[in-house]
Amino acid sequence: MQMSLKIRKNRSVALLEPCVLTECMAIIAGAWAPNVIWHLRAGPRRxxxxxxxxxxxxAKVLSQRLKELEARGVINRTIQPTTPPSVEYALTATGEELVPAISAIVDVGHKLKMGVTGSAVQSQAVD
Known part of the structure; x- marks a missing residue:
């Protein structure tokens, strides 16, 4: 006789609109997009x-990513009045809001690179 497992209730807080998480993740999931945001956090870059x-x-991928991030409202593209004209990219207010999330991912990345797992952190805290 085979027993079926009971479906447990999901206790996480439901998102009001499930698509908002997907939309945000789509922004930072693009190749090199988090890197672009990371390097623009300190100010405009050409x-x-x-x-x-x-x-x-x-150059091709960077150009594509900059266009996508601009279209999504994450960065601004500004033509500078220089001779010859130059273009600068900077984070928008929305782009700035992504920096703490990417910073948190970077922090976890450092821990993973060092081989620190959740169980190792817990055992270190207990010692």
Whole structure:
């Protein structure tokens, strides 16, 4: 006789609109998007500066990502009145709001890289 497992109630707080989580994750899930946001957190950068900040990214992918982030309202693109004209990218207020989330992901990434797991952290706290 096989017993079926009882479905447990999900105790997490329900999102008012499930699509908002998906929308936000879609922004930072794009290749190199978190890196772009991370490097713009300290102020405006030009395209060539971002290429230096993120060496593995190709010019094509960086250009695509900047266009996507601008279209989603995460960054602003401003043409500077220089000779020749130059373009700067900066975080919008919405983009700034993503920085703490990406910073938290970076912190967890450091822990994972060091091999610290949840059980290791708990056992260290008990000692």
């Amino acid at each position: 395209f060539s500066e971002l290429r230096l900040d993120i060496p593995p990214v190709s």
